[in-house]
Amino acid sequence: MRANHFKQNGFTLLEILVAASIFSIMSIVAITGIKSVLDSQKQTDRVANLIKSLQNTLFYLEQDIQYISNRSIRDEYGDVQTAVKAGNDGLQGLSLTRGGLRNPQGLKRSSLVRVHYWLDDNILMRSQFKSLDRGPDREVINRQLIDQVDDIEFRFLNNKNEWVNFWPQPGSQTTSPAALPIAMEITLTHNKLGKIKRLFAIPN
Numbered sequence: 001m002r003a004n005h006f007k008q009n010g011f012t013l014l015e016i017l018v019a020a021s022i023f024s025i026m027s028i029v030a031i032t033g034i035k036s037v038l039d040s041q042k043q044t045d046r047v048a049n050l051i052k053s054l055q056n057t058l059f060y061l062e063q064d065i066q067y068i069s070n071r072s073i074r075d076e077y078g079d080v081q082t083a084v085k086a087g088n089d090g091l092q093g094l095s096l097t098r099g100g101l102r103n104p105q106g107l108k109r110s111s112l113v114r115v116h117y118w119l120d121d122n123i124l125m126r127s128q129f130k131s132l133d134r135g136p137d138r139e140v141i142n143r144q145l146i147d148q149v150d151d152i153e154f155r156f157l158n159n160k161n162e163w164v165n166f167w168p169q170p171g172s173q174t175t176s177p178a179a180l181p182i183a184m185e186i187t188l189t190h191n192k193l194g195k196i197k198r199l200f201a202i203p204n
Contacts (some may be wrong), residue, residue: 025038050192053146058198060126061186064115065200067098070180073114074133082168082179086154093118094154094186097132124188125148148191156181180204 070083086094094117111124114134116127124146130139156167158181167181188196 156186157183
């Protein structure tokens, strides 16, 4: 009597285990690759945002210094403040009067504005006051420029060609030509970017 032989279809247990192992390895490699790409993209985005913040910071500084006006102000206490005032502590920072304020609607207001740069918890801030001579209820617009700033330093070239670390100089008149420095050097110490130094000429 002839025996019937049947051809078996399918996979053996060993083949299934080998295939599952290969699939697991390929999945781990794929996931690792995707995570690496995502991490790289996040790092790229962080660097891009940091560079953008730095560019914005330098733009504001350049514009404000370019349009410096030799106009003193009265602060909220009624004290006269020179057109440029700065010291090398983060809170005092740099204050200046600038012109060139746009007025596209032709409103009856001054083209001058007072701005102030200062450090707040390692964030470089720019404050813009809506009026030059301020009262107790002063209106101010604050803008965050760049974070992770460890320090900001200022140096000024006076009319004797001497570099000094604060402004105004003792005995200077608030509206005399000597009330403005000839040049200003700003050094920004950033946690990631290191020291960034810029030299600005003061237009007369």
